Amino acid sequence: MVWWRASSADIDVNPDLASERAAPSFCVESLTNLLDGSVEKTRVRRYVVSTILKDPVFSKENHYFKTRQERYEGAIRNSFHLKQKIKELGWREDGPEGEVIYRAMGGELALNIHGVFIKSILALGTDEQVAKWIPLANNCNILGTYAQTELGHVGKTCTHAVVLAHLIIKEKNYGMHPFIVQVRSLKDHSPMPGITVGDIGPKMCFEQIDNGFLMMRNICVPKENMLSRYSEVLPDGTYVKRGSDKINYFTMVAVRVSMLRAEVLEALMKACTISIRYSAVRRQSELKPGDREPKILEYQTQQQKLLPLLATCYAIHFTTCHVNKVYDEVYGAIQAGNFDSLPELHALVSGIKAYATEICSNGIEVCRKACGGHGYSLFSGLPSLYTKVTASCTYEGENTVLHLQAARFLIKCYAAARSGQSLPHSVAYLSSPISGACQASSHTHFLNPDVYIKAYQHRAYRLIDSAAFKMRNLVQSGMEQYAAWNSTSVELVKASIAHTHYIIVKLFADVLDSLSSFPEIQKVLKSLCDLHALHGIFTNSGDFLQDGHLSGKQLEMLTEAYLGLLSLIRRDAVLLVDAFDYADQQLLSALGSYDGNVYYNLLECAQKNPDNKKVNAVFENYLKPHLQSNISKL
Numbered sequence: 001m002v003w004w005r006a007s008s009a010d011i012d013v014n015p016d017l018a019s020e021r022a023a024p025s026f027c028v029e030s031l032t033n034l035l036d037g038s039v040e041k042t043r044v045r046r047y048v049v050s051t052i053l054k055d056p057v058f059s060k061e062n063h064y065f066k067t068r069q070e071r072y073e074g075a076i077r078n079s080f081h082l083k084q085k086i087k088e089l090g091w092r093e094d095g096p097e098g099e100v101i102y103r104a105m106g107g108e109l110a111l112n113i114h115g116v117f118i119k120s121i122l123a124l125g126t127d128e129q130v131a132k133w134i135p136l137a138n139n140c141n142i143l144g145t146y147a148q149t150e151l152g153h154v155g156k157t158c159t160h161a162v163v164l165a166h167l168i169i170k171e172k173n174y175g176m177h178p179f180i181v182q183v184r185s186l187k188d189h190s191p192m193p194g195i196t197v198g199d200i201g202p203k204m205c206f207e208q209i210d211n212g213f214l215m216m217r218n219i220c221v222p223k224e225n226m227l228s229r230y231s232e233v234l235p236d237g238t239y240v241k242r243g244s245d246k247i248n249y250f251t252m253v254a255v256r257v258s259m260l261r262a263e264v265l266e267a268l269m270k271a272c273t274i275s276i277r278y279s280a281v282r283r284q285s286e287l288k289p290g291d292r293e294p295k296i297l298e299y300q301t302q303q304q305k306l307l308p309l310l311a312t313c314y315a316i317h318f319t320t321c322h323v324n325k326v327y328d329e330v331y332g333a334i335q336a337g338n339f340d341s342l343p344e345l346h347a348l349v350s351g352i353k354a355y356a357t358e359i360c361s362n363g364i365e366v367c368r369k370a371c372g373g374h375g376y377s378l379f380s381g382l383p384s385l386y387t388k389v390t391a392s393c394t395y396e397g398e399n400t401v402l403h404l405q406a407a408r409f410l411i412k413c414y415a416a417a418r419s420g421q422s423l424p425h426s427v428a429y430l431s432s433p434i435s436g437a438c439q440a441s442s443h444t445h446f447l448n449p450d451v452y453i454k455a456y457q458h459r460a461y462r463l464i465d466s467a468a469f470k471m472r473n474l475v476q477s478g479m480e481q482y483a484a485w486n487s488t489s490v491e492l493v494k495a496s497i498a499h500t501h502y503i504i505v506k507l508f509a510d511v512l513d514s515l516s517s518f519p520e521i522q523k524v525l526k527s528l529c530d531l532h533a534l535h536g537i538f539t540n541s542g543d544f545l546q547d548g549h550l551s552g553k554q555l556e557m558l559t560e561a562y563l564g565l566l567s568l569i570r571r572d573a574v575l576l577v578d579a580f581d582y583a584d585q586q587l588l589s590a591l592g593s594y595d596g597n598v599y600y601n602l603l604e605c606a607q608k609n610p611d612n613k614k615v616n617a618v619f620e621n622y623l624k625p626h627l628q629s630n631i632s633k634l
């Protein structure tokens with residue numbers, strides 16, 4: 001496998017892949033720059049990635065043969081070595097390098113939750129608490145974790161935890177508050193008195209990370225260990241609140257935002273790169289009678305599996321850019337004492353976290369299956385992407401729970417709109433429902449973003465309206481509010497999904513408007529935006545047909561436009577994944593390397609299996625007596 005993607009001529013690229021790159025309709029490098037944010041950001045990312053890939057300490061040689069202990073130890077070593085390297089090279093974790101380091105490391109780090117611990121203190125601690133704890137944490141003099149759920153956070157490494165626990169003063173419960181608790185001795189790493197702590201054991205993935213259990217009995221936490229930027233207990237027991245009581249949940253918002261690009265979308269982009277490159281070199285069956293076996297990417301069904309996912313990568317990418325921007329604005333306002341936009345941010349991030357993790361993890365599994373038998377091999381890189389990312393549907397808030405959080409906000413905003421109040425930007429459409437059916441009268445009309453954005457907006461409005469209507473009726477008929485909520489929760493989740501999808505489609509279309517100085521890029525992204533939107537309607541057609549916004553005839557037109565887009569984007573598919581710009585060592589895939597030499601790579605990987613280098617012990621122990629009992633007859 002190559003060191004960096006081949007811009008030089010010294011690597012023989014599989015001709016089937018070379019032909020895909022022969023006549024690009026757009027400049028791949030410009031698209032890479034757009035995805036990175038600028039030419040300079042591409043330069044910095046490549047510099048960081050190549051610096052990391054060149055360092056032998058970070059080598060992923062024999063990655064797929066490592067034991068859990070080797071992965072854990074390696075990830076701890078990587079984490080400390082990286083800290084040292086960042087210092088030596090003068091990189092800034094809160095600067096341009098910091099944005100890409102985690103992605104460049106491919107997640108093979110062990111102190112991610114230490115980062116969450118730090119984020120919590122920075123966001124929720126007073127200036128004095130920040131001054132006391134942050135230098136210790138930054139220098140790894142203490143190792144932190146974030147302990148909110150009953151199980152699953154503390155493991156083998158940490159010494160301290162931000163524990164989210166109920167604050168009860170004189171029998172009055174003030175809700176969840178963050179406390180710094182020391183769980184292990186800094187001298188010998190043994191649990192502190194009253195603490196039971198350990199690793200929860202083998203998991204579906206995340207072998208490199210220790211997730212733990214924690215029990216606390218009669219632990220006395222000093223008052224100054226309660227993170228008190230926004231709420232404080234005075235010496236006489238008086239509780240003082242500053243700003244919103246929801247702010248103690250802020251760490252979750254921050255982590256949900258940072259995981260979207262670095263952990264979740266990253267995995268789908270890699271899976272698309274692998275499966276689309278493989279589909280351009282794998283030849284199978286017969287398309288035109290008598291002709292050579294075609295590339296599997298020529299099959300319309302293969303295109304329908306992979307190309308909407310490719311479009312989704314771009315859609316989620318632009319969404320994460322927007323979410324980061326909104327997050328920075330709202331966090332800035334919160335620091336200045338204005339909490340007004342926190343509910344909107346929480347709802348936006350909850351819906352998008354749930355939507356993106358679900359679509360990315362399901363999508364990676366589609367990519368894996370689309371690679372046939374080789375997709376099942378760990379060497380394809382696809383199984384480990386899936387087992388890793390499927391965890392993100394659960395951690396940082398289980399997805400149904402998060403959609404219900406978003407729906408709670410939508411229902412409140414819907415009610416506010418009906419009583420004439422103005423609404424925050426992301427839900428402003430709830431004040432002005434779209435009236436009338438879709439006017440499209442030919443398949444080309446469905447390539448107009450105004451047409452499909454209206455359809456998405458209409459669907460979201462209708463589902464929110466209908467959930468609100470049902471709840472109101474249930475309550476009016478005597479049902480308690482909580483029971484009405486539960487009886488409507490299936491529709492509420494659906495409403496949150498529809499709202500989130502509307503936001504994603506709209507954001508993608510808005511990006512197109514800003515690209516008029518790059519017409520070739522604008523053209524190809526427009527096709528991806530159309531495909532993303534039409535795929536969503538095609539696969540959820542019932543929602544759009546239900547109240548007649550679209551007719552059956554219009555769905556046929558839309559299907560024609562949708563299938564046309566598959567063959568259009570198929571031409572650029574390899575270039576569109578090349579633009580993600582992954583080095584082979586980042587993909588860790590025998591199927592997805594830039595040169596497309598799949599069978600050579602598979603053989604090379606298999607030969608690295610240490611078991612292939614010697615006769616296996618089962619020969620002596622079990623096979624030999626059978627094989628040799630009749631050897632004279634052969």
Ligand SMILES: CCCCCCCCCCCCC/C=C/C(=O)SCCNC(=O)CCNC(=O)[C@H](O)C(C)(C)COP(=O)(O)OP(=O)(O)OC[C@H]1O[C@@H](n2cnc3c(N)ncnc32)[C@H](O)[C@@H]1OP(=O)(O)O
Pocket residue numbers: 098099102112113146148149246247249250252253258259262263342343346394395396397398401405408
């Ligand atoms: C470059 C860096 C790269 C980093 C890459 C990162 C990679 C990551 C690798 C892997 C890391 C894994 C780490 C995993 C960590 C965890 O999982 S930590 C645990 C996270 N847990 C959750 O997310 C729990 C999910 N549940 C909730 O969020 C619940 O809402 C709740 C917070 C537990 C509260 O539930 P409940 O008591 O039932 O309250 P509600 O009635 O639902 O809500 C009360 C009001 O509070 C509002 N609200 C809820 N959450 C938030 C929030 N986060 N922010 C703001 N506001 C919030 C909610 O809307 C309600 O408001 P009102 O309607 O006004 O009453």
Ligand SMILES: Cc1cc2nc3c(=O)[nH]c(=O)nc-3n(C[C@H](O)[C@H](O)[C@H](O)COP(=O)(O)OP(=O)(O)OC[C@H]3O[C@@H](n4cnc5c(N)ncnc54)[C@H](O)[C@@H]3O)c2cc1C
Pocket residue numbers: 113146147148149150151152153206211391394395396397398399400401404
């Ligand atoms: C890899 C990994 C790392 C993690 N790291 C951490 C960590 O560092 N710190 C930490 O504190 N936690 C951590 N967690 C825990 C994680 O945050 C929780 O697992 C997650 O929030 C879900 O909570 P739960 O496990 O209690 O699931 P549950 O809440 O029990 O969910 C189980 C089912 O119940 C349903 N359900 C629950 N509540 C509702 C509701 N109100 N309405 C409708 N349905 C509902 C869910 O939809 C789901 O189907 C981690 C988890 C994983 C997998």
